[in-house]
Amino acid sequence: MKSFMLRAGFAALFALSLAACVDSAAPILSDSQPVFGPKLKLQLYSLRKGYAHEPEPATYSWNGALYAKAGGGTHDVAAFTVHPFENGDYIIQSVPPKPGQSTEFALLHKLAGGVYLVIAVDEADADEATRTASCKHPGGAACRIETREQLLAFARATAARQKDEGGLVIRLPDGAEKPAKRRR
Numbered sequence: 001m002k003s004f005m006l007r008a009g010f011a012a013l014f015a016l017s018l019a020a021c022v023d024s025a026a027p028i029l030s031d032s033q034p035v036f037g038p039k040l041k042l043q044l045y046s047l048r049k050g051y052a053h054e055p056e057p058a059t060y061s062w063n064g065a066l067y068a069k070a071g072g073g074t075h076d077v078a079a080f081t082v083h084p085f086e087n088g089d090y091i092i093q094s095v096p097p098k099p100g101q102s103t104e105f106a107l108l109h110k111l112a113g114g115v116y117l118v119i120a121v122d123e124a125d126a127d128e129a130t131r132t133a134s135c136k137h138p139g140g141a142a143c144r145i146e147t148r149e150q151l152l153a154f155a156r157a158t159a160a161r162q163k164d165e166g167g168l169v170i171r172l173p174d175g176a177e178k179p180a181k182r183r184r
Contacts (some may be wrong), residue, residue, distance in 0.1 A: 022135075022143045022154045023102040029093050030150065032081035036171070037062040038069075045168040047117075059174075065149050066095055082108070091155055092118065102141070105151060106166075107158055110135045117160060118167035126157035 040060040043051035060067040060080075068079045078097035084093045090108040107122040121129055123143035134150040135143035145151055 021104060022145055022149075022151070023104050024122050024152070025102065025147050027081070027093055027095055027103045028079060028145070028151050029083045029091065030082060032066060032093075034067075035082045035084070035090065036067075037174075038062045039174040040067060041172040041174045043170040043172055045170075047165050047168050050164055053165075057172075068071075085155060086159065089159060091121075091151070105155070107155060108169075111132070114171040116169040116171070118169055119163050120166065121151070121154050121158045123154060125161050126154050130157065 038061065041059045042060070044058055045055045048052050053138045057072040058069065059071040061070040062068075066081045069077070076094060077094050079095040081093045081095060083091045083093065085107065087108060092106045092108050094104045094106075095101055107119050108115045109119070111117055123135055126134075129152050131143065134145055134153065138143075138144055143154070145154065
């Protein structure tokens with residue numbers, strides 16, 4: 001079975017070791033908008049046992065279709081899209097840099113202004129009937145899905161779980177804003 005870690009990603013911005021993640025052969029969601037503006041400057045952390053680890057900066061820019069990596073970080077996510085989901089959450093769809101690589105999915109949950117929790121959409125969160133009906137495991141890989149409806153079913157199952165591991169993302173000012181004047 002394929003093993004992933006969501007090392008702190010804004011779109012599953014890192015591959016982390018979470019077993020049984022849901023993926024697809026190609027992007028499933030096509031209705032992406034620049035939800036967070038034209039430029040994202042992020043500080044990414046992995047979360048393990050209630051602690052933030054391995055800080056890593058990353059910058060992404062909206063290119064008209066997706067957020068593409070513009071600098072920073074050593075993580076593998078070259079691009080991602082953001083899609084409104086339920087209860088104020090978002091689905092993050094990582095877009096593979098090369099054809100033939102899988103597309104991965106995560107939930108983005110706002111914790112506070114500019115602070116987000118990212119959790120990989122995980123097949124283990126769904127019931128047996130959903131997994132049996134929706135998952136294919138080509139070559140022993142992760143749960144491979146094909147439709148938006150399948151993705152939404154797994155995303156709902158993951159959202160229903162209270163998880164404390166995954167990624168923490170802090171959105172930083174992108175430098176375009178004018179600094180506030182200090183009072184003396």
